[in-house]
Amino acid sequence: MRYISTRGRAPVLDFEAATLAGLASDGGLYVPESWPRFTHAEIAAMAGLSYVEVAVRVCRPFTGDCLDEAALREIFTTAYGRFAHAAVAPLKQLDHRHLLLELFHGPTLAFKDIALQSLGLVFERFLARSGQHITVIGATSGDTGSAAIDALAGRAGVEVYMLHPHNRVSPVQRAQMTSVLAPNIHNIAITGNFDDAQALVKAMFNDAAFSGRFNLGAVNSINWARLMFQVVYYFTSALALGAPHRAIAYAVPTGNFGDVFAGYVAAQMGLPIERLIVATNENDILHRALSVGDYSAGAVAPTDSPSMDIQVSSNFERLLFDLAGRDGAALSARMAEFEATKRMAIPDDQRESATKLFTSARIDAAEMADTMRWAQTHTGEILDPHTAIGLAAARRDTGTAPMVTLATAHPAKFPAAVSAACSIEPALPARLADLMSRPERFDVEPAQLQAIEAYIAARAAPR
Numbered sequence: 001m002r003y004i005s006t007r008g009r010a011p012v013l014d015f016e017a018a019t020l021a022g023l024a025s026d027g028g029l030y031v032p033e034s035w036p037r038f039t040h041a042e043i044a045a046m047a048g049l050s051y052v053e054v055a056v057r058v059c060r061p062f063t064g065d066c067l068d069e070a071a072l073r074e075i076f077t078t079a080y081g082r083f084a085h086a087a088v089a090p091l092k093q094l095d096h097r098h099l100l101l102e103l104f105h106g107p108t109l110a111f112k113d114i115a116l117q118s119l120g121l122v123f124e125r126f127l128a129r130s131g132q133h134i135t136v137i138g139a140t141s142g143d144t145g146s147a148a149i150d151a152l153a154g155r156a157g158v159e160v161y162m163l164h165p166h167n168r169v170s171p172v173q174r175a176q177m178t179s180v181l182a183p184n185i186h187n188i189a190i191t192g193n194f195d196d197a198q199a200l201v202k203a204m205f206n207d208a209a210f211s212g213r214f215n216l217g218a219v220n221s222i223n224w225a226r227l228m229f230q231v232v233y234y235f236t237s238a239l240a241l242g243a244p245h246r247a248i249a250y251a252v253p254t255g256n257f258g259d260v261f262a263g264y265v266a267a268q269m270g271l272p273i274e275r276l277i278v279a280t281n282e283n284d285i286l287h288r289a290l291s292v293g294d295y296s297a298g299a300v301a302p303t304d305s306p307s308m309d310i311q312v313s314s315n316f317e318r319l320l321f322d323l324a325g326r327d328g329a330a331l332s333a334r335m336a337e338f339e340a341t342k343r344m345a346i347p348d349d350q351r352e353s354a355t356k357l358f359t360s361a362r363i364d365a366a367e368m369a370d371t372m373r374w375a376q377t378h379t380g381e382i383l384d385p386h387t388a389i390g391l392a393a394a395r396r397d398t399g400t401a402p403m404v405t406l407a408t409a410h411p412a413k414f415p416a417a418v419s420a421a422c423s424i425e426p427a428l429p430a431r432l433a434d435l436m437s438r439p440e441r442f443d444v445e446p447a448q449l450q451a452i453e454a455y456i457a458a459r460a461a462p463r
């Protein structure tokens with residue numbers, strides 16, 4: 001499989017190079033040259049397989065000569081062996097129609113572990129093979145950072161610089177990042193919001209001299225491999241519920257459009273997905289884009305679901321690329337205009353083609369809290385705020401297909417919001433019980449490109 005940029009001017013790469021590059025050199029995102037497609041029989045044959053075996057089959061078409069079946073199996077066995085649930089991503093039934101897909105049984109209690117535990121092992125393997133050294137830079141609204149840091153701490157050949165918005169991640173999220181004292185991990189708290197952090201990371205990639213000097217790599221969901229690993233749980237959950245013989249609907253709490261784009265990929269690969277509900281909080285750019293074609297970024301409003309406090313959803317570009325007929329030059333011009341004006345109108349025909357699969361909902365703070373209380377009272381489940389936004393959107397849906405809400409974080413990651421809504425203090429699992437008393441290490445820096453580049457240059461090894 002070869003990978004092309006959504007903006008049409010970056011070199012075509014294989015899986016290994018696309019994984020190590022992260023962002024394409026023309027500012028675009030790498031996508032597979034075409035979507036591999038399973039037959040109905042091939043999907044049916046996956047029923048009953050373990051998570052690891054489904055992962056091997058789903059990912060194999062994407063990795064070409066870079067990772068063979070045995071390598072994938074070894075990676076997934078190690079990565080998912082660290083999870084606290086033998087099913088890796090178990091389903092939990094809430095009522096006759098609704099289910100939760102629990103994606104938070106990994107080391108840092110959010111779904112991002114599923115992709116990043118595997119990505120860490122893939123990085124190490126590729127770097128050892130080529131003798132390269134990589135400097136991973138990332139922006140996090142909390143969960144990506146902790147998951148990436150856990151996955152990359154102590155890995156040979158990798159140095160990590162993680163930017164998070166100072167005082168805008170939960171104390172648990174912060175401690176999960178800053179209590180990792182491995183010498184290859186550097187936490188930078190920037191005085192700004194998540195979009196500022198993400199813009200800084202993009203700017204460092206676009207600074208060719210800097211990016212080349214330190215061999216920058218990305219672990220944000222702009223990295224194609226992450227999305228690939230996330231496609232897997234759409235398959236395992238749909239298979240458990242009767243796919244390919246019946247269609248399944250999903251509600252996905254969304255920020256950067258990564259997790260829900262993985263659902264789109266699963267559908268392109270032949271999985272019968274009836275609907276993907278894009279659930280946003282008050283930061284509703286995706287809801288406006290899909291419902292009225294208004295993709296325009298406002299100011300980020302801080303909410304109780306901070307991992308979705310995003311106005312510019314990077315991965316939406318991957319969908320726009322497909323919607324506009326995979327014309328990189330045309331998309332490049334539209335994205336340049338969006339970057340300048342912060343607004344883009346989605347043409348009606350493209351929006352209508354998207355809404356054949358995607359619907360959307362904007363869930364405010366009150367509806368989120370009501371949904372947390374509904375789940376507590378009627379099902380005994382304590383939900384984290386992100387999952388509650390997904391479930392609220394799912395419960396508005398009037399269809400009949402089994403409805404799976406992606407449970408993206410453990411409630412103990414967001415104890416303040418949970419106790420405000422449910423009057424319960426969710427406990428951290430035993431393996432993290434002492435987290436809040438671990439020593440922390442991080443530096444506070446202004447949200448300025450020069451300052452961050454200087455910080456990294458003073459510490460990182462040039463290539």
Ligand SMILES: *Cc1c(COP(=O)(O)O)cnc(C)c1O
Pocket residue numbers: 110111112143144221253254255256257258259260307308386387408409
């Ligand atoms: C990252 C995250 C999301 C949003 O996922 P995207 O891939 O950015 O859409 C939702 N919930 C939680 C808990 C997250 O950590």
